[in-house]
Amino acid sequence: MKILDSTRVLVIMPAWNEAESVGNTVREVLSVGRPYDVLVVNDGSTDATAAVAKDAGATVLTLPFNLGVGGAMRAGFKYAQRLGYQRVIQVDADGQHDPRNIHEVLAGLEHADISIGARFADRGDYSVSGPRKWAMQLLAKVISALAKTRLTDVTSGFRAANGRAINQYLDHYPAEYLGDTIDSLVVAIRSGCRVTQVPVEMRPRQGGTPSHNPVKSAVYLGRSVFALMFALTRKRSTISDPALAAKGAV
Amino acid sequence: MGNWPAFFLALAIVGVVFEMLRRKKLREKYAALWLFVGIGTLVLAAFPSLLTIVAERVGVQLPSNLLFIISILLLLGVCLHLSWELSVVEDETRTLAEEVAILRTMVEGMSAQDGDAPATPTTK
Ligand SMILES: Nc1nc2c(ncn2[C@@H]2O[C@H](COP(=O)(O)OP(=O)(O)OP(=O)(O)O)[C@@H](O)[C@H]2O)c(=O)[nH]1
Ligand SMILES: [Mg+2]
Numbered sequence: 335m336k337i338l339d340s341t342r343v344l345v346i347m348p349a350w351n352e353a354e355s356v357g358n359t360v361r362e363v364l365s366v367g368r369p370y371d372v373l374v375v376n377d378g379s380t381d382a383t384a385a386v387a388k389d390a391g392a393t394v395l396t397l398p399f400n401l402g403v404g405g406a407m408r409a410g411f412k413y414a415q416r417l418g419y420q421r422v423i424q425v426d427a428d429g430q431h432d433p434r435n436i437h438e439v440l441a442g443l444e445h446a447d448i449s450i451g452a453r454f455a456d457r458g459d460y461s462v463s464g465p466r467k468w469a470m471q472l473l474a475k476v477i478s479a480l481a482k483t484r485l486t487d488v489t490s491g492f493r494a495a496n497g498r499a500i501n502q503y504l505d506h507y508p509a510e511y512l513g514d515t516i517d518s519l520v521v522a523i524r525s526g527c528r529v530t531q532v533p534v535e536m537r538p539r540q541g542g543t544p545s546h547n548p549v550k551s552a553v554y555l556g557r558s559v560f561a562l563m564f565a566l567t568r569k570r571s572t573i574s575d576p577a578l579a580a581k582g583a584v
Numbered sequence: 585m586g587n588w589p590a591f592f593l594a595l596a597i598v599g600v601v602f603e604m605l606r607r608k609k610l611r612e613k614y615a616a617l618w619l620f621v622g623i624g625t626l627v628l629a630a631f632p633s634l635l636t637i638v639a640e641r642v643g644v645q646l647p648s649n650l651l652f653i654i655s656i657l658l659l660l661g662v663c664l665h666l667s668w669e670l671s672v673v674e675d676e677t678r679t680l681a682e683e684v685a686i687l688r689t690m691v692e693g694m695s696a697q698d699g700d701a702p703a704t705p706t707t708k
Contacts, residue, residue, distance in 0.1 A: 396688065
């Protein structure tokens, strides 16, 4: 089973108990009038997330139990690879990422393998404070140095990937805390993926409850440093070039 | 000679492991370790003087300390091994969950296709 048109883009939306907002977010993405297919990865939700997403026109991947954002995303990447999508983008189900920015973030893939929609890059008024902010700044600094390009928001969940990056992710995309952002990104860079960022604005949540609170933010600092240290010492992957792999398979 | 309570305890452990193995409640790779531990204890309980001799050889003053350090290291090893096994199993579960989700979506997609257009044969 393969898609027929490889210029189509798969929009992967990890969603966990997001019934309140996922419907609108899916409809909004589909209504921007571009070749987007939406895949909602319903991660063991206990509410109507799957039904709402399906009604809105998305394909729904239902995981039998909660795996976390990292687990959901790897399932999405696997699906994308099986169907032959050459470009994918991760978009939050809570509506915080503006679907009209999707093509801007995708445009970053013209000269990179991974393109990050960054929230602090002098655009919009999204801000965080306290330990969470320090952690984000530290992470941004270290990973910028690694990627040899200025990255201001490495924990953004608004991230696009091309075929090469998808292959890399399938090799290493931990389900652990921050595995979906820091760990996967660091290992991708060290394995030779090029990264770029595109400034975007963040919108307020469209419904449901945020998964973070002040106590969690403090823990966030420690854990992110921990995650970073591990990521920096991990084994690199050897990425198979999708174009070459496709030729070899014939 | 011989420490009978300890001996019977060790015997009971070896018996339980054997029985679990026989009923397939325990995989062989874990059973081997426990049988080894059980038989070791059995031997030590039967001949406690062995411990004293070995302790003298390696230069441990109190024989019981030798026993403690060996037990602690062994348990530490077992814990580490179990954590490792668990991580492997979790990883496999994750992969299966992904696989099941993808297959389910594809199967549902196929049956929806068949149901929606029963008259027109699909050209694919
Ligand atoms: N698959 C999956 N998705 C999740 C899980 N937890 C959160 N998400 C999704 O990840 C996206 C981002 O989650 P949020 O809770 O908004 O996190 P955030 O945007 O970093 O933080 P806020 O600023 O509080 O909104 C949403 O689409 C959630 O539905 C999870 O355990 N599994
Ligand atoms: Mg959010």
